[in-house]
Amino acid sequence: MKPLPFPLALHIGTDIVHIPRIARLINRPGNYLTRFTRRILCAQEQHEFTTRFTLPPSYTSESLPSQPQRQTPTITPDMIRWLAGRFAAKEAARKATPTAGGAGSIGWKDVMVRAEQEDSERMSVKNGKSSRPEIVFLDVGGMEDRVDLTPAMPFSHHSHSGQFCPGHAQNSTEEMIQTAIAQKMHTFCLTEHMPRGKEDFYPEEIEAGNTESWHASNEAAYWTEAVRLRTKYASQIQIIIGFECDWIRPSSEDLISRSLSKFPFEFFVGSVHHTHTVPIDYDRPMYEQARQRAGGTDERLFEDYFDAQFDMLRKLRPLVVGHFDLIRLKSDDMERSFMSFPGVWTRILRNLDFIAEYGGLIELNSAAIRKGMSEPYPKAEICKEFVARGGRFCLSDDSHGIDQVGLNFHRVLDFLDKAGISSLHYLTLAEPSATATVDARFPRTQTASVSIDELKDMAFWKST
């Protein structure tokens, strides 16, 4: 090992943020204390820990997790404070390294916390005094101590597969589900696109010779396969079967009604991909064509997009609202604040009011990050307004292949704080209920919520 000191000493104020979180984690049944120390502390720190708190040397041995009931030590406030101090220092070091958060991110055991005079009280900043602990990087190239820090976010509400969305997505639906299981998701929603009329086929569909009857039989095959897979994997993951709608022209409403009457779908994602019947997220030439029809500027097109969305919201009241601000994807500046267009901002607020009122969930859609944007859909400025209205959010990867399942969820996790979001909601299936239903069209579909703190813990425990 080649220890490399961290370029600066750390002052750690851990009391407020970390102590409750660490206390909650290590007090869980199943000897989470051992799991935590083995996950977080390097060999020297584990030794220090067992010595300091007079635990048997075998405490951190490999055999323990298989016998979780044995000798669970009493967890003391001192112990929690000591561990929280180390956790905070390591987290700070990981965030401060250039690779932090990326695929080459350093592991918890790649850094060691060294405090000159070990005193748990002085690990935190109290009375303006601190022990100035130091971080030491240990042989950062070592692979065996590496921990996969990709968060295990527990759900996604929006996905496509190459099996039923050929030309646009990849992999079979079964492979998508297996990937979600491998990522320890507990709920994964299948939402293939609904059938469209032939006047609205995409270029690759025209090229492939698709027909409206192909669309219809594709939907039937999707339903059958989704039900089969749901049963097959029932013990491992909750699969919810829905579709993603289009809102293109008046006949869209009939097509959606037809899908809903043909199959007992459990929800649908309410999305707008067209303005003035032209796709706005397909490519730049089509975007420009839509913009021309709207009057030639992004501002005018954005206004029309949010008007089309309002129309969709009022007619459909979707349980999940898809990629709320998709319109920015092909625009001149996809990072631009919507507030700089007053007419657009007013429409956004109106739509948020409406969604909050009927109780729709707005998805935080990580695909925006995959497409080069700094924030998911919708932008933080929109999320804050929805939070202020008591609005509820769910989470989606909008995956179009196994490599996109759960992709960039860790970035969304970071984003939640910035957007002021303290809990996420998700869909769940229950016995049909006449009283507790959230949407009369979907008698089995319920919503549940999880706090962001709980989510962070889940992310943390992914690879245990």
Ligand SMILES: [Zn+2]
């Ligand atoms: Zn979409």
Ligand SMILES: [Zn+2]
């Ligand atoms: Zn989609």
